[in-house]
Amino acid sequence: MKIKYLQLFFLIVILVGTSSCKDSKNEIKTIPQINLTKFVNPFIGTGGHGHTYPGATVPFGMLQVSPDNGVSSWDWCSGYHYSDSITIGFSHLHLSGTGIGDLADIRLMPVNKKVDLAVEVKTRDDVPYKSLYSHEEENASPGYYSVQLKDFNIKAELTSSLRTGFHKYTFAENDTQSVVIDLGFAINWDKTTASKISVIDKNTISGYRHSTGWAKNQKVFFVARFSKPIEKYELLNDGSYKNDVTTVEGEKAFAQLFFSSENTNKLLVKVAVSSVSEANALANLSKEEISFETVKNEASETWNENLTNITIETDNEDLKTIFYTALYHTQVAPVTFSDVNGEFRKENDEIVKAENYTAYSTLSLWDTFRAEHPLLTFTAQDIVADIINSMLAYYQTNKILPVWTLYGNETNTMTGYHSIPVIAEAYTKGIKGFDINKAYEAMKTTMMQDERGLDHYKKFGYIPHNLLDESVTITLEYAYNDWCVAQIAKELGEEEDYTYFMNRSKAYEHLFDAETGFMRGKNEAGTAWKEPFDPKYSAHRINAEYTEGNAWQHSWFVLHDVENLIQMHGSEAKFTDMLEQLFTESSEITGDDVSADITGLIGQYAHGNEPSHHIAYMYNFANKPWKTQYWVREILKTQYNTTPDGLSGNEDCGQMSAWYVFSAMGLYPYSPASGEYQIGSPLFKTSTIKISEDISFTIKAENVSDENMYIQSATLNGEEFSKTFISHKQIMTGGTLQFVMGNTPNKNWGITN
Numbered sequence: 001m002k003i004k005y006l007q008l009f010f011l012i013v014i015l016v017g018t019s020s021c022k023d024s025k026n027e028i029k030t031i032p033q034i035n036l037t038k039f040v041n042p043f044i045g046t047g048g049h050g051h052t053y054p055g056a057t058v059p060f061g062m063l064q065v066s067p068d069n070g071v072s073s074w075d076w077c078s079g080y081h082y083s084d085s086i087t088i089g090f091s092h093l094h095l096s097g098t099g100i101g102d103l104a105d106i107r108l109m110p111v112n113k114k115v116d117l118a119v120e121v122k123t124r125d126d127v128p129y130k131s132l133y134s135h136e137e138e139n140a141s142p143g144y145y146s147v148q149l150k151d152f153n154i155k156a157e158l159t160s161s162l163r164t165g166f167h168k169y170t171f172a173e174n175d176t177q178s179v180v181i182d183l184g185f186a187i188n189w190d191k192t193t194a195s196k197i198s199v200i201d202k203n204t205i206s207g208y209r210h211s212t213g214w215a216k217n218q219k220v221f222f223v224a225r226f227s228k229p230i231e232k233y234e235l236l237n238d239g240s241y242k243n244d245v246t247t248v249e250g251e252k253a254f255a256q257l258f259f260s261s262e263n264t265n266k267l268l269v270k271v272a273v274s275s276v277s278e279a280n281a282l283a284n285l286s287k288e289e290i291s292f293e294t295v296k297n298e299a300s301e302t303w304n305e306n307l308t309n310i311t312i313e314t315d316n317e318d319l320k321t322i323f324y325t326a327l328y329h330t331q332v333a334p335v336t337f338s339d340v341n342g343e344f345r346k347e348n349d350e351i352v353k354a355e356n357y358t359a360y361s362t363l364s365l366w367d368t369f370r371a372e373h374p375l376l377t378f379t380a381q382d383i384v385a386d387i388i389n390s391m392l393a394y395y396q397t398n399k400i401l402p403v404w405t406l407y408g409n410e411t412n413t414m415t416g417y418h419s420i421p422v423i424a425e426a427y428t429k430g431i432k433g434f435d436i437n438k439a440y441e442a443m444k445t446t447m448m449q450d451e452r453g454l455d456h457y458k459k460f461g462y463i464p465h466n467l468l469d470e471s472v473t474i475t476l477e478y479a480y481n482d483w484c485v486a487q488i489a490k491e492l493g494e495e496e497d498y499t500y501f502m503n504r505s506k507a508y509e510h511l512f513d514a515e516t517g518f519m520r521g522k523n524e525a526g527t528a529w530k531e532p533f534d535p536k537y538s539a540h541r542i543n544a545e546y547t548e549g550n551a552w553q554h555s556w557f558v559l560h561d562v563e564n565l566i567q568m569h570g571s572e573a574k575f576t577d578m579l580e581q582l583f584t585e586s587s588e589i590t591g592d593d594v595s596a597d598i599t600g601l602i603g604q605y606a607h608g609n610e611p612s613h614h615i616a617y618m619y620n621f622a623n624k625p626w627k628t629q630y631w632v633r634e635i636l637k638t639q640y641n642t643t644p645d646g647l648s649g650n651e652d653c654g655q656m657s658a659w660y661v662f663s664a665m666g667l668y669p670y671s672p673a674s675g676e677y678q679i680g681s682p683l684f685k686t687s688t689i690k691i692s693e694d695i696s697f698t699i700k701a702e703n704v705s706d707e708n709m710y711i712q713s714a715t716l717n718g719e720e721f722s723k724t725f726i727s728h729k730q731i732m733t734g735g736t737l738q739f740v741m742g743n744t745p746n747k748n749w750g751i752t753n
Helices: 002-017 278-284 292-307 317-329 372-379 381-398 419-428 436-448 454-460 471-491 495-504 507-511 562-569 572-584 615-622 625-638 655-665 728-732
Strands: 018-022 028-032 066-068 089-091 107-111 138-141 144-149 154-160 165-170 177-182 191-201 204-212 218-226 230-237 240-242 247-250 253-259 266-274 310-313 343-345 351-353 404-406 537-539 590-593 676-679 686-690 696-702 710-716 725-727 735-742
Touching: 066 144, 107 154, 107 165, 107 266, 144 292, 154 292, 165 292, 177 266, 191 230, 191 253, 204 253, 204 278, 218 278, 230 247, 247 253, 266 278, 292 317, 310 317, 310 655, 317 655, 372 381, 372 419, 372 655, 381 419, 381 436, 419 436, 419 471, 436 454, 436 471, 454 471, 471 495, 471 507, 507 562, 562 572, 562 615, 572 615, 572 625, 615 625, 615 676, 625 655, 625 676, 625 710, 655 686, 676 728, 725 728
Parallel strands: 537 590, 696 735
Antiparallel strands: 018 028, 066 089, 089 107, 107 177, 138 144, 144 154, 154 165, 165 266, 177 253, 191 204, 191 247, 204 218, 218 266, 230 240, 230 253, 310 686, 343 351, 676 725, 686 696, 710 735
């Protein structure tokens, strides 16, 4: 009997320390519980030009509850910058790593005294409820943020569920407990146009904030519910206090609410928003009792579950922090936009309903089509079709696929139509859940209309520099968009369309100058290049041939026809010589209006902006894969770290981090719609992608180290593997790709005749 009790005891111990599941043979196996959230540092990217925020959200959540410094400046695009030490409160909508600032809607600030909200506020310095804070008393982890407000001796804590934000304010004992709601003070490109605050009952307020900025027609409705009754309140409208009213409505609405300090020094608040109405915001509001710790723990558990979609093995703790923080950043955008009932607002104020899908917004497609969206086909495949259905809903408004959607608005920011490669990639990879015929109609219609230079593109076969700024970048990107349309035309049997778009996808040939090796601006007659020419010259968005860059950075964007680009250079040797010059040239950027986005320079390669992200992988196409291995490692090593300055440029809604996630594993989706991944240099001993509950794909790197960056040999599922790319289909079937690494190049591996 004693032996049986001991056996039972040890069985309990094992089960407590692990979870169990059944494998494909229906045999129970144990899986250790892993807490990967401890490796995530949300402050990475909040310094430098990263433009991330440290606040609380859940994967692809509707809300991003985060502190605002109150500064209007480029490095405060997310509302927060690590260099700052003053906060003006906590708002519920934020952008992650963008180059334009907006949102920061529905701001709450706890205070311990009455403040004068009637004072005129022109800058952050005038805000009467601002407070100092210290990073030593500030903490952040996935789904949680806290800070000590020095001026008011209040600890503020934030967490979130999918559609509800939660605040917990801890006041000093017997101190005045009050909350300011400011719907008027706007930061960055944003400007309040109308707002309202209503006291609904003793615990609830509601209202709206309408604004214009990057999103021209942004309407945010909200409901906030407090854990204590509101003992008294003061309401203001446009700088004037209003007596004996329960509602104020005007351009700028403010409120200060007061609560009893008896019973507890803690005040809890939950807030929900909607693009549709206050009624929808109320429906979005969590119906659970306000339990901050429960929500915080659930948010952490949700993040941990999502992070376990990719697991790595390395002895370097800093690399774990960089990797899992990057993986975290790839899942904060796009954001949920439709309400719990499926409704959402479009930019023309039409209210539509997402039937059988969730609508998403904050689609930074010029950036994210490159690696962020390809990563989602592994880590969040269930939302890929919903994102496409959201694009198709936006398409219905203007009959053009979205360029950059923000809170349901088309901002038309950046060049090209990169909804198109996202759709083509999803279909190529076999993702279901959207109507490919409707999607193809949208792709074709978008590329056949006349806006944003397409009229010139169709007429001349390229965009002449004298007719439209950024003509080279736009031409190159339209060529890739055309190739993506052609791939779907071929899949659907539209042979005439396939031929048409494939021919048009060679538009880049018009702009290649064989004498210099660069893509250059060409005149309307097609007889002359734009002069004078300096490949290091940059002009930011005006009188420029290149978008946020120069000829060195943009002349390589031929994702769909690299072999032809190599031939146009004259030979593989000439092509790779120029690539090598890109990385070793001086980092001087010339011009009087240099784009601030040109950051993270290695030579003229600019990792801090997306046009450079594929370039290091181009050696693979020219029989020098060891050069790809070298430069990818150099980028991994020099452009990412564990500090707030740990990103070399704007995070751009996940793209900067998605590059790291893929490249650290040893892969990169060079041309996303091709369904293939180029092979670089794996950074970890093991990387495992969870394909399903029963299938995983593992990348192993034997002898890997800082010095051992070169692939010596490889096997795929035990068979010799000597290609420099692998298909999505091969990865999805599962298995093991194993590399043997060394400190000198093997110039025979991955070479084709």
